[in-house]
Amino acid sequence: METQFKKTKILNVVGARPNFMKIAPIHRLMKSSDRIEPILVHTGQHYDEKMSHIFFEDLELPEPDVYLGVGSGSHAQQTSAIMIELEKIMLKDQPDLVLVVGDVNSTLAAALVASKLHVPIAHVEAGLRSFDRTMPEEINRVVTDALSNFLFVTEESGRQNLLKEGITAGKIHFVGNVMIDSLLDHLDKATTSRILTHLKLDHQKYALLTLHRPSNVDNQEIFDRILTALEQIEQRIPIIFPIHPRSRKMLAQFQFDDRIRAMKNFNLIEPLGYLDFLHLMKNARFLLTDSGGIQEETTVLGIPCLTLRQNTERPVTVELGSNVMVGMDTQKIVNESVKILNGHSKKGGVPPLWDGHAAQRIVKILEQGTIFSSTQ
Numbered sequence: 001m002e003t004q005f006k007k008t009k010i011l012n013v014v015g016a017r018p019n020f021m022k023i024a025p026i027h028r029l030m031k032s033s034d035r036i037e038p039i040l041v042h043t044g045q046h047y048d049e050k051m052s053h054i055f056f057e058d059l060e061l062p063e064p065d066v067y068l069g070v071g072s073g074s075h076a077q078q079t080s081a082i083m084i085e086l087e088k089i090m091l092k093d094q095p096d097l098v099l100v101v102g103d104v105n106s107t108l109a110a111a112l113v114a115s116k117l118h119v120p121i122a123h124v125e126a127g128l129r130s131f132d133r134t135m136p137e138e139i140n141r142v143v144t145d146a147l148s149n150f151l152f153v154t155e156e157s158g159r160q161n162l163l164k165e166g167i168t169a170g171k172i173h174f175v176g177n178v179m180i181d182s183l184l185d186h187l188d189k190a191t192t193s194r195i196l197t198h199l200k201l202d203h204q205k206y207a208l209l210t211l212h213r214p215s216n217v218d219n220q221e222i223f224d225r226i227l228t229a230l231e232q233i234e235q236r237i238p239i240i241f242p243i244h245p246r247s248r249k250m251l252a253q254f255q256f257d258d259r260i261r262a263m264k265n266f267n268l269i270e271p272l273g274y275l276d277f278l279h280l281m282k283n284a285r286f287l288l289t290d291s292g293g294i295q296e297e298t299t300v301l302g303i304p305c306l307t308l309r310q311n312t313e314r315p316v317t318v319e320l321g322s323n324v325m326v327g328m329d330t331q332k333i334v335n336e337s338v339k340i341l342n343g344h345s346k347k348g349g350v351p352p353l354w355d356g357h358a359a360q361r362i363v364k365i366l367e368q369g370t371i372f373s374s375t376q
């Protein structure tokens with residue numbers, strides 16, 4: 001007689017740009033699992049073609065099963081709008097588990113709704129801590145981790161942080177890094193990108209910049225200090241800046257446009273899709289960034305990364321990888337850039353389990369860990 005298994009229904013929730021490359025390998029594996037029925041929910045936190053849709057195409061993610069369309073707003077507005085819409089979906093779909101990734105407002109909102117409905121939560125990229133509670137992401141991480149049942153960590157610091165916060169060891173799983181799964185999966189495909197030709201750039205003959213943290217771009221004095229550093233660096237090497245909508249808005253508000261126009265070697269462009277950005281990153285001399293994910297990707301690619309922040313929640317990228325923290329001090333940013341241009345860049349290695357198989361480990365653990373409840 002054939003045994004009938006009821007598949008475990010898992011709601012995979014994403015909302016903002018850095019979520020999409022994290023969910024892609026997990027959702028794909030779940031789709032081919034005979035034990036899991038995944039449902040992809042997009043909150044609509046990011047909604048522009050270039051912040052969202054293009055990533056679904058580049059990552060070959062299916063159209064979301066559910067799109068909540070919440071859009072932008074203050075933290076409370078955005079988080080509560082996601083909660084209200086998601087609660088309706090969860091009451092209707094009755095998932096056995098909710099899986100969230102990263103540290104954006106959509107991550108927090110989904111964890112809050114699931115926990116109040118007594119639905120178990122899996123958090124991918126758990127345990128990262130900057131110990132800076134002025135960062136909205138830090139609040140999202142701490143709360144999401146406190147509510148989660150499966151905590152999947154990318155590096156040893158994550159496990160240590162969670163243990164210190166009183167999370168039981170049995171809930172913590174060191175699985176590696178799903179962002180690196182996507183990176184390794186798409187490196188070959190990214191070589192088909194025409195972005196270098198399009199921007200008239202040669203291998204290693206430019207620096208790539210990303211900047212969007214509120215602590216950098218919402219503060220005029222700090223944005224000014226960073227811009228002053230960029231004005232000096234662009235005299236030595238062209239800088240490409242795919243600009244985030246938040247930063248574009250703030251540049252205009254602070255009336256920095258004239259300074260940008262005056263920099264002849266500074267190319268401000270629209271946000272890029274995943275494949276174009278990977279290709280541009282892989283061929284860059286070095287990165288200047290305040291992103292979290294880019295610190296990890298450059299570490300695996302062995303490309304020097306200067307992080308324009310005071311702290312990182314990803315210490316392994318500094319301890320083992322090619323990442324150097326330069327803060328927001330003009331002179332330090334310039335000095336470290338010049339060091340790289342003079343051939344003295346930091347060499348690094350690849351952290352443990354950042355091997356392209358993190359999603360496999362996660363799905364296997366979920367298949368084993370949730371099967372009991374799903375057959376009840």
Ligand code: UD1
Pocket residue numbers: 016017018045046047048051052072073078103104105106136137212244245246249
């Ligand atoms: C969010 C995440 C941040 C992540 C970043 C990646 C939180 C708290 N922050 O920051 O961790 O690193 O995404 O991009 O969740 N906007 C558009 N089009 C869009 C989306 C946003 O124009 O598609 C503009 C709006 O003016 C909006 C602003 O960007 O008000 C900020 O968007 P929001 O989602 O609040 O935060 P991000 O700065 O994108």
